[in-house]
């Protein structure tokens with residue numbers, strides 16, 4: 021079958037890509053299928069689980085509901101793009117240290133949603149954490165250790181800023 | 191006094207954490223060999239129908255379609271969760287002649303892309319003759335019910351559709367009940383819930399040069415290899431199941447699934463890799479969920495609360511094929527007998543075929559349903575005879591070294607301490623009953639507390655019955671572990687690494703682990719029988735010990751001393767009291783290769799739960815030993831109910847658990863938190879709603895799993911009953927599925943404590959709570 025393709029220009033984790041895609045292709049399909057960035061997970065494909073969360077200009081979006089061609093001109097960050105100079109992002113490290121990862125399928129979405137939260141709100145209240153992560157389902161952890169990870173990450177980032185480290189989170 | 195433990199018992203971060211947190215961990219959905227075809231499956235729209243004809247010609251002609259298969263392309267070999275002489279396999283991978291539930295697999299397509307595959311499905315014409323169907327298990331048992339399958343030949347009652355029966359007991363229940371001071375009978379019902387694994391079911395199969403390579407989201411590669419080989423008519427050696435990470439399973443990814451078979455068959459037909467990712471809607475509507483049980487429970491007690499006799503009858507709506515339905519009716523008996531002493535018991539359980547989707551294990555596998563019933567009734571009895579919920583449980587709780595009716599022993603059972611500690615932490619004795627239905631400060635919110643207890647077995651004999659582990663020393667002194675175990679989120683790779691680290695005093699970062707590949711790693715019991723920590727863990731310990739022996743022998747020889755004079759630390763061996771007489775593992779490796787004709791120091795270890803028992807116990811009579819390994823727990827809940835809206839929530843959960851000893855306390859806490867969350871979903875939120883075999887809410891929008899907004903406070907208390915000693919076998923107990931049960935009962939009991947209404951059916955929806963409150967108000971005013 022012949023399918024129409026359109027060429028899009030996407031900026032992903034700082035890299036520019038010119039890609040021929042189906043006009044109806046979602047961002048998650050392009051990331052996972054065409055670019056091999058399979059760290060972005062697809063748990064439902066219909067906007068219900070949040071596993072596919074990525075950042076567009078620093079704000080969380082559901083990549084399964086976003087058309088790829090709509091992302092032109094926006095800076096997309098996926099889980100593959102949050103470590104800095106080969107060192108884990110403090111949010112990633114906090115998820116490991118707090119035991120906030122079990123199967124790990126929700127982890128990329130959770131980490132990105134947390135990064136977005138902490139960029140806007142460096143010291144979130146529980147209600148703010150709740151609001152930011154409400155759309156990302158985790159079946160394994162019961163969320164307790166995820167909340168702990170968010171708090172740990174907030175502390176680590178604050179300490180790092182004090183120390184004047186140059187690494188920027190997206 | 192041995193040295194304190196450095197790795198085992200420590201809250202060590204998961205070894206697969208970095209892979210998972212960077213997106214590098216490869217799950218089955220991420221496996222995409224070049225040239226992969228997309229597989230989609232045609233499913234029955236009818237709950238019960240005869241297939242009169244299937245026409246695939248139009249689908250085959252569609253450009254981009256590479257193969258279409260139906261039952262005629264298969265060997266028509268059946269499979270089942272249970273395959274025993276009593277319960278032979280009963281399900282074809284693709285329907286032969288009849289479909290018995292909505293969603294049953296009829297045909298499969300492999301095409302160049304998803305659109306083409308979907309379009310091809312629409313071109314397949316199936317002609318059906320609709321047959322009468324039955325959905326309710328008690329309806330299905332009636333003499334005039336539509337027949338899903340003939341009743342099991344050994345079942346003597348005049349019931350239809352009986353897939354299986356478990357019948358067991360001891361003592362004289364009638365006499366026991368007659369001698370009791372207080373007797374009551376209640377009926378409890380539980381509902382259909384799904385596992386909710388985040389990673390969908392998915393399989394990639396690639397047939398190359400006579401070998402079937404498979405990646406599949408599973409709970410153990412060896413069982414999948416066996417069932418695929420069996421249904422495809424291949425020798426075991428022609429199937430290789432590779433490792434991929436698993437995005438949650440909770441019991442739902444054990445059985446052979448038709449999509450796995452279809453991907454394999456289509457790859458064999460086309461010679462190309464074939465991938466199937468099942469949609470979330472399909473999972474909800476066509477896949478295997480848990481098992482709703484009806485439990486009828488009669489219990490007689492003495493004035494002091496001690497149980498004299500219990501009669502239990504369970505009915506399991508097991509769906510269109512046996513699945514694990516005939517196992518649940520057996521396990522439910524076990525979940526009834528393991529916690530309390532019951533001098534006289536009569537148990538019968540029926541698994542009943544209906545035209546619903548097939549059922550499979552789900553975390554707890556019958557325990558939540560059974561403990562909900564027993565523990566709810568326990569509180570009712572306590573209230574009637576004037577005991578508190580703690581006292582009645584302490585009277586009946588099993589004590590260390592008690593023999594169970596099946597010949598198992600509870601060994602160092604910590605149940606009494608669990609009950610005491612959970613009750614104490616939530617202040618149950620003081621709080622229970624004190625605030626019942628009393629208006630909180632002018633509002634509509636009421637709070638109550640409750641308790642429940644449970645026990646769970648681990649590591650029972652079931653194919654492949656044992657685990658082996660290999661530990662290899664590298665020439666730089668680091669280690670490699672080879673294990674067939676699979677990390678599905680529970681932390682298998684981490685705890686095995688900890689055990690090997692402890693035995694050999696090699697830092698975690700210096701140990702790599704190769705897991706879950708049927709060809710390159712040794713056999714493993716699988717991560718679905720709660721046996722990883724005990725069975726595979728002991729195998730890892732044995733393997734490490736074999737390496738340790740070699741290391742010590744060589745060091746003793748080279749350092750000219752006795753092995754008993756040597757100590758291991760930080761990848762080196764030294765002589766006690768003379769630290770300068772020391773050899774690194776790298777030097778020992780070199781010495782071994784030199785002096786032992788090339789021996790590079792490889793250790794192997796094996797473990798099996800019970801040495802002398804040939805097979806698992808009888809599913810029919812429950813006779814025969816089961817395991818060495820019972821974990822115990824008591825859980826307490828604090829629940830808040832809004833009497834105006836009927837909305838209830840779990841505020842706080844306390845889990846006092848005897849898991850033997852925690853190999854990794856961080857993992858154990860994580861398992862507990864996750865199970866508390868799952869149980870609160872069970873109690874308040876989740877239900878797969880079915881009407882005439884069709885799922886009404888096949889999405890997460892309509893099937894509400896707990897979000898972070900429903901998170902409850904979760905506290906845990908270790909009751910340590912076993913210990914880990916380097917060089918010795920240990921008996922730790924399971925933590926992966928035992929804590930979904932007592933907490934469910936505790937929630938039910940706390941709900942009663944809060945508002946004085948008793949719910950006999952899960953889930954505790956606002957409608958049910960409001961209805962019960964209304965009935966109570968009417969009854970109260972009638973009494974006034």
Ligand code: FES
Pocket residue numbers: 061062063064065066067068069070071072073082083084085
């Ligand atoms: S995959 Fe996008 S929300 Fe579930």
Ligand code: FES
Pocket residue numbers: 120121122123124125126127157158159160161388437438679
């Ligand atoms: S860790 Fe498994 S879904 Fe969150």
